[in-house]
Amino acid sequence: MTLRNLIGQNILNTRIKFESKQMKNYIILLLIIFIALYKNNYAQEITPEQKQQYIQVLSDSTSDFQFYALLSVIDNNILEAMETIQQNFWRYSRFHQTLALKALYKLDSEFTLEYANRLIDTLNNNPEDFNLYGIGQAPDILSEKVIIANIMLSLNDFSQINCIFELIDRDGIQEVSDIVIDPLIKIMQNVPPYSEQAKSKLIDLVYSSNDLFNRSNALIALEKSIGIESLPIILQSFQSDSSDINRYYILNEFLSKYSENIDLSGLLRERIYTEQAGSLRLRIAKILLYGPGGISNYNFVKNYINDESNEMIKDAITFEVEENIPRLFYEDSTFVVIIDSLISVTNQIHIISWLGDLTFSNELKSILTTAKTNLQNGDSLACRIQVKAFQDLVDNVYKDSLNTDPRFVTIEGWKFLYWNAQYILDRLPKL
Secondary structure, X not given: OOHHHHHHHHOHHHOOOOOOHHHHHHHHHHHHHHHHHHHHHHHOOOOHHHHHHHHHHHOOOOOOOHHXXXXXXXXXXXXXXXXXXXXXXXXXXXXXXXXXXXXXXXXXXXXXXXXXXXXXXXXXXXXOOHHXXXXXXXXXXXXXXXXXXXXXXXXXXXXXXXXXXXXXXXXXXXXXXXXXXXXXXXXXXXXXXXXXXXXXXXXXXXXXXXXXXXXXXXXXXXXXXXXXXXXXXXXXXXXXXXXXXXXXXXXXXXHOOOHHHOOHHHHHHHHOOOOOOHHHHHHHHHHHHHOOOHHHXXXXXXXXXXXXXXHHHHHHHHHHXXXXXXXXXXXXXXXXXXXXXXXXXXXXXXXXXOXXXXXXXXXXXXXXXXXXXXXXXXXXXXXXXXXXXXXXXXXXXXXXXXXXXXXXXXXXXXXXXXXXXXXXXXXXXXX
16 A cells, blocks of 8 residues: 555545644644654664664554554554554544554454444444544545455455445546545456456446546556456556556556567557657567567667657657667567577668678678577577677678678668667677
């Protein structure tokens, strides 16, 4: 649970209405102190003395710092606080009881499920008992029940799942809080009669939530839960999500992960012409250049420069093309696959006239074939010698512009051949 979510659930969602300017200033001061203490706490491991201070705060039901103390117990797994929380749980303000329940769950208390059921009953029977809330307005009861139900789901108690769907129906899929995401995943995985309904709600969140973080978090949860089955949702979200932040995340995290299951080059070539965010167009260009797409992607990006409308992005892509060291294969490719790729590219480069003279092309491919044979025979040092001979020959012909023989290598041909040979050399045993 992130600090943003914890604060959101326990402070922002309460929508506290303060009756006086003095009280508002007082709460703001408490928040400032809380943030300062929180940062200091995570700068170093907490001491036994600090643990005792937290326990002392939790034993005082009137303390203004219970929220921070409970957070610290959860984040630092302070087992020594469990008994104090159990003993004082029913004296805490309603603002703090759900967070105290989270602490008991984190500490693996035997009373967690019992307290969760009792707290649900209390919320059902006395939803407007303001004496239990402390100062200001009460928290949203249905939201509190969803938080509790999520803990119960983690303990295989599925008796309160209806409140998750009630909250979604009440607030609407566009506005509902992200607190429904985790329980929906648990329902989808563990409650077959409601599995498809929960999955449908998650997909609706991905497509329709007004909160960009809710859309992203729902997609992340879905992908983690169902893996490649989520790929159509990922692709649709990449095309339709209105947030460039979300599209950027999908591009970096998911499309690269499933690149072998889709035509990634084709998808990105199409997208670069419709993408509104310049930073994303630059990112797409770099993926096409630096991914294992070879000559075709390199030429595509080089030609795309003329169509780029933003001068800064155009300059950046031009720089990438000029400085680019193209890669022909995936990081986990075997040496045999890499050498085969280099042989194939040598042939392609000759066809498109980045390398001149058929005899020269055949000589280079023959050297690589020998290197491959050496490698297959278990002689990696002999393989290295052949790859180095290939690289030196390419380099010498590229640099020897005054030579009158028909052999030549262009700058593009040199980059593809020289640097991919270097990739192999960097991974072979050195002489």
